[in-house]
Amino acid sequence: xxxxLPELPLPAEIAKxxxxxxxxxxxxxxxxxxxxxxxxxxxIFITRSKPKEIRAVRARAGETFLQRPSDKVPKDSNPxxxxxxxxxxGNGSILLGTFHTHPLREDRASPYPSxxxxxxxxxxxxxxxxxxxxxxxxxxxxxxxxxxxxxGYPPQPHGSRTVYRSHKVGNRPNxxxxxxxxxxxxxxxxxxxxxxxxxxxxPDC
Numbered sequence: 001x002x003x004x005l006p007e008l009p010l011p012a013e014i015a016k017x018x019x020x021x022x023x024x025x026x027x028x029x030x031x032x033x034x035x036x037x038x039x040x041x042x043x044i045f046i047t048r049s050k051p052k053e054i055r056a057v058r059a060r061a062g063e064t065f066l067q068r069p070s071d072k073v074p075k076d077s078n079p080x081x082x083x084x085x086x087x088x089x090g091n092g093s094i095l096l097g098t099f100h101t102h103p104l105r106e107d108r109a110s111p112y113p114s115x116x117x118x119x120x121x122x123x124x125x126x127x128x129x130x131x132x133x134x135x136x137x138x139x140x141x142x143x144x145x146x147x148x149x150x151x152g153y154p155p156q157p158h159g160s161r162t163v164y165r166s167h168k169v170g171n172r173p174n175x176x177x178x179x180x181x182x183x184x185x186x187x188x189x190x191x192x193x194x195x196x197x198x199x200x201x202x203p204d205c
Contacts, residue, residue: 041100
């Protein structure tokens with residue numbers, strides 16, 4: 001028989017508790033300057049013992065992309081982060097949810113949860129958080145309901161996929177770079193108009 005879960009915090013409380021780690025993930029999305037961006041994110045845990053501690057564990061960053069769209073990197077192509085393998089659970093911790101940034105310019109990609117994000121939330125049966133220029137957006141379940149595999153993802157559900165709506169649970173991060181002057185982008189494109197560098201596997205973005 002699976003263990004029972006303790007009472008778990010709701011999304012607004014999680015966002016408030018993790019304001020600083022969420023801000024750090026946002027800052028780290030632009031380590032190569034405001035022309036470039038990568039998704040940063042990870043996993044949210046809570047301890048069973050009192051006083052309960054909510055903590056964020058970072059995963060490896062996604063690829064680094066130029067923020068300006070081009071023929072080679074069209075609008076809405078996102079350099080996603082891989083959160084398929086849970087790390088950092090620790091002894092007795094419960095996985096509450098996941099978080100990641102959407103750092104690309106709003107004319108390049110949406111700051112809101114994508115279809116892939118909401119699909120992952122359904123398969124993982126956990127709350128998710130997107131940190132972007134629109135604010136901190138929650139999507140998926142309000143809280144974890146399945147006690148199986150408490151330090152990782154619960155078993156995937158069966159049946160029809162649930163469609164989740166996102167809602168804002170925190171303000172946008174500070175110092176969101178937004179580059180509007182196309183002249184400042186010229187050095188990033190080759191003479192034929194293609195992108196000179198599209199991706200970088202550097203884990204630190």
